[in-house]
Amino acid sequence: MPGDTEKIIRLLDIKLDRLKTKKKSVEDLETQEGVLDKFTLETLYYLAKKKLLTEIYGVISAGKESNIYWAKNNDVDYAVKIYRTSTANFKAIQNYIKGDPRFKKIRRGIRPLIYTWALKEFKNLQRALSAGVRVPKPIAVKNNVLIMEFIGSNGKPAPLLRNAVLESPEKTYKIICDFIKKLYKKTELIHADLSEFNIMYPGEPVIIDMSQSVLTSHPLALDYLKRDIIVVSKFFRDLGVSVIDENDILNDITGGV
Ligand SMILES: Nc1ncnc2c1ncn2[C@@H]1O[C@H](COP(=O)(O)OP(=O)(O)OP(=O)(O)O)[C@@H](O)[C@H]1O
Ligand SMILES: [Mg+2]
Incomplete structure (x- = not known):
């Protein structure tokens, strides 16, 4: 304007x-x-x-x-x-x-x-x-x-996770893993473009940018879920967090499906 x-x-x-x-x-x-x-x-x-x-x-x-x-x-x-x-x-x-x-x-x-x-x-x-x-x-x-x-x-606007100074990377990592699980288990949703660029950080993680997010019935749902977990894990691993194995997270979320 x-x-x-x-x-x-x-x-x-x-x-x-x-x-x-x-x-x-x-x-x-x-x-x-x-x-x-x-x-x-x-x-x-x-x-x-x-x-x-x-x-x-x-x-x-x-x-x-x-x-x-x-x-x-x-x-x-x-x-x-x-x-x-x-x-x-x-x-x-x-x-x-x-x-x-x-x-x-x-x-x-x-x-x-x-x-x-x-x-x-x-x-x-x-x-x-x-x-x-x-x-x-x-x-x-x-x-x-x-x-x-x-x-x-x-x-x-609050900073993106990528640019934020995190009080506790471990805690933030856990919250985001919990969000991924809640999305999947409670509402059958997968973000499908999750990364440090699509999470804002006004002192706590806020997930944004969900137009591409799909239901678990989407043919590529599990591929997207896996990719989301891998991208988030890499970000926190690089910050020095001892992250959980990606396959273990995936199995925990999907019940090994
Ligand atoms: N609710 C919001 N409040 C404040 N800022 C926001 C909000 N949603 C998005 N933004 C800002 O706008 C940017 C782009 O938002 P979003 O990721 O939803 O759009 P996009 O179409 O994916 O754009 P891009 O191609 O740049 O990723 C975010 O990185 C964030 O900085
Ligand atoms: Mg975006």
Whole structure:
């Protein structure tokens, strides 16, 4: 967003007006912001009207598949994840959704697929939360926009596990192993991209980025679970923690299946 502290409603009012009348400004916006195309602006406008957002501040993270913004609803901080509809990896996304009984009918085209991808992250976060796993609390999802709890303070995101100074690496390792087990056993979920880059650390581990997370019925579920365990083990082994053998963890979680 141009300027750090512009009110979203005013901003969107102005931009939407322009979008309706001048085609050129759509292109301007797209190149400026990457993810803020006309549909996304309309979705943000809808969420603002629904009183779920009052302001949107700067970009916290600009990734290949999404941008994360620091936003507010009055005094409450939120993180807003906006999924790109343009450069998305169509095939990879389909492979993580295919066969999931929660998403049986998806309309053709990239947009409905990305909307499902955002909805999948929302539902996965809800499931994780219900299993007692610390994740950002999901607030709302509409089209390619997901609103969630802000992890950090005063608009400053907490560090990723990779950059965090850990009070006790042993304890953090145990908590994360417990999260993996709870996800699997209590809600039949596998993160499928777990690493020190997808765990934040505001003094305790918080797992993020769950759009690719799959149910245990996914054909590659066990491969993903194994990979998650291996990646986490390597990170903590390198920190000097005497980690449990990966196969033992896997057997403990799956009961040797
Ligand atoms: N709830 C949140 N609160 C604060 N910051 C967040 C939140 N969720 C994500 N972030 C920040 O945004 C970054 C990207 O988030 P996420 O991993 O969900 O998106 P991504 O599409 O995988 O992006 P990337 O391609 O960069 O990994 C995180 O590394 C983190 O720094
Ligand atoms: Mg990520």
